[in-house]
Amino acid sequence: MTRLRRNPRGERAAKAVAGGARIRFDLAARAEDRGRPRRDPRAESAELLIGGHARPRLDRSGAAGAAPSSVEETAPTAPKIAVVESPAFLIAVVPDALGERLSQHDRQLFGAARMLAGADGAVVALVAGEVEGLASAGADRIVAIGEPGYDPEGRAAAIAGALSSLGLRYVLFPETSDGGDVARRLAVLSGEPLFSDVEQFSATSVSRAARGRRVEQRAASKRLMTVAADAVAAYAGPEREARPEPVAPAAPIKRAILDARRITADPATTPLTVADFVVSAGNGVTDLALFRRLAEALGATPGASRMLCDAGLMPRESQVGASGSVLTATCYFALGIAGAPQHLQGVAGCEHVVAVNTDLHAAMIERAGLAIVADAQDVMQALIAALKEEGA
Template sequence: MTRIRRDPRAERAAIRIAAGLRPRYDRTAIGVAKAAGGRPRRDPRTERTGQRVPGGDRPRFDLGQIARGEAPVLAESRQRPAQAAAPKIVIVEAPAFLVAVVPDAAGGRLSAHDRQVLGAARALAGREGAVALVSTGPCEGAGPAGADRHLALDEAGADPDVRAVRVAAALEELAPRHVLFPESLDGGDLARRVAVRMGANLFDNAEVVAPGGLIRPARGRRVEQRAAPGLLASVAADAIADYAGPPREARPLMVEAAPPAPRPSAIVSAERIPADPATVPLALAEFVTSAGNGLHDLDTFRRLVAALNATPGASRVLCDAGLMPRHAQVGASGTVLAATCYFALGISGAPQHLQGVAGCEHVVAVNTDLHAAMIERAGLAIVQDAQRVMPALLRLLAWDTEARDAQEAGERS
């Protein structure tokens, strides 16, 4: 089979425009050249025009799409990668044993520490076992975090003794091989109360959790203590990775535990009193709202922070200018946050500032620059002037407060 020989002169004559004395050629008319065996010619200007995003004075382009003219280019011959299939839910029908996890789950949501404990439980369960999440009240995200079973107990309020009694009774009915707690303020206290009620030893503050054994530091971290996995253990924070596999079933469990006999308690009443967000340190704050160089009305910003019940923060530019106190600075040179939500108003996102919010679970940003680093980091972004967004948020919050007060007044009447 012989290849057809190209005729460059005929191709050039076919695209010549018969106008004027000077020879001109239509480079986009490639149909004749293709018929003659030539390679299709790209038109970069047409592709660039198709990529342009309408709106705005500054030209912006969507590089994810390639606009083509009448003729195909070389990129069309490439095969597109197949879309990733939705992850399948792993189901364990008859596990050989259970590994129970008792999370803090404040507000019905798993914390970062709780997910790390579930990751440790998956290491103990392996392929034959299953992980059972035992929470007091409802809990979201149990399946994606690695739980095969979910037992939701009745809410016990703020009394730690009542919660310990209910958790111990549920664990006796489940009969798990191992039980893991987060080594936190609430989780560590609950673990010790449950250990006393069940009469079992507790291996606390474990930093390595594996079927072969548990490891924790001792004597000022100069030595390591090792032990075989027992019944009860607590896991240190930021020591074990989260579960990164496909989502699990989190099948609901129903356990009919007999109510334990009441014991005399020295606790007369228990009530959880939240800390004042205006005075809580940034490192301990759950919701932080920060102002950047894009704000000039700080009085409105302070009213918005109070209405959101958030902790105020700021970028380094405002702190250097003396407009915000130094202890409110967020970033690598200020305070590194571990908040659940971070709300950035008028902050472009310098590298040092992004290091300070790397540990935040949710980031919301308001900025006029679509390509700002903070906009790219945010899970929810508002491309608008923060000076216009703040009054709108205050109006919505005031309307919501009035509607709630009217509803409560109607219920009382």
């Protein structure tokens, strides 16, 4: 053998401490064969002890007792931006971008486009006006196709011009009232077939339900497609360049629609399933009159938890949850709602959740992107006062 045989008795005798009635051993002594000292948890805790407190507190952040570093800390590097300088082909995305911001459905379109583009292609965002978040969504180029507002005829004509001038390989639309309208108008203008309501998406084929969802239609990817919500995951890669791409303006068209505008629906009568902003009351709301005033001041659709609906304090159609209405709102504001599993299922599709509750460990607080640990009545009064001051 190339190493000495261990002598446990000799090692133990070497650690014996003389002078005591009972045999004691120094376990912190360095072992000759291991070359490292035994850990002393008590001494380590003593080094982390913070003084000035009635109860012992330890600083485990690493700052206490840390030796000063002789190496200067380098500044964080800037995030990497992916650039496609000379793409082999272009994939276009036409998001709804209501309010000049991308919805989750719009971001899923960019995820589908990046899947089709691969490493050689580039994704072009065809948008009206200035839209936020296109670089993080996955757009390599940006092409302006008009001004914000409801103009399906003008938008379809502008996309038809870009279709030929840019040589777009695919054009993706969201399967929504606005996106589907523009996609069908473009199909008529260009003579291209439209494969609508894609529910399963891959780089080579697409499929959708047909005949009352009894059969599945599968086909190769078409040039014009509308994509259903949640068919593809949103793009989660590095930020893209989002470089503006100039194109020739579209030729004037003979419009059949002389005047079109969006009419805002009354939030108080809007169904919860199609509402964009919902504020709900739970068992922690004791002043329902104040809650209704807040919903009116915010311009939100009022909802409620099951407990309030069962008690008859709120109408049954306002119940939020798996046993009530399942929401797809952009913002959900929960006041005094603990967050039962059925209620959390009902708000799973909401993009932003704000919760107010006195319990720091409530499930709704954990689900929320913004949480306020306070009494709901105090928060409602403060919000109404702030809204009055802003409107004054």
